[in-house]
Amino acid sequence: MIGYVTIGVSDMSRAKAFYSELLGDIGARVLLDMGRIAFIGESMKAPMLAVCTPYDGEPNQPGNGNMVAIHPGSKEAVDAHYKRALDLGASCDGEPGQRIPDQFYGAYVRDLDGNKLAFFHFG
Secondary structure: OOOEEEEEOOOHHHHHHHHHHHHHHHOOEEEEEOOOEEEEEOOOOOOEEEEEOOOOOOOOOOOOOOOEEEOOOOHHHHHHHHHHHHHOOOEEEEEEEEEEOOOEEEEEEEOOOOOEEEEEEEO
């Protein structure tokens, strides 16, 4: 159902490098780079993450209540992606843990531009 989610960034080169390194182990890479917007994912036919500088030329601003949730495949992968994000310069917005018993495991970070990401696993 979802084709792609777009987040605003201040530095395209830095954002492409961050997300390519962060998500490379689950098959993501820059699929299409059009200068001020780049699409990152496994395939143009699967859901993607797009990073872009705002069209209006104003500074990017993370949306209050907006979040991109990424399912890396297991609780262990949630932990690994959380740690990798911090190693790449992201900040903690909620350490890995079981949020809802037997239902939802998650970890939260803010990327280099303050956009909120969740890594999650159901179960």
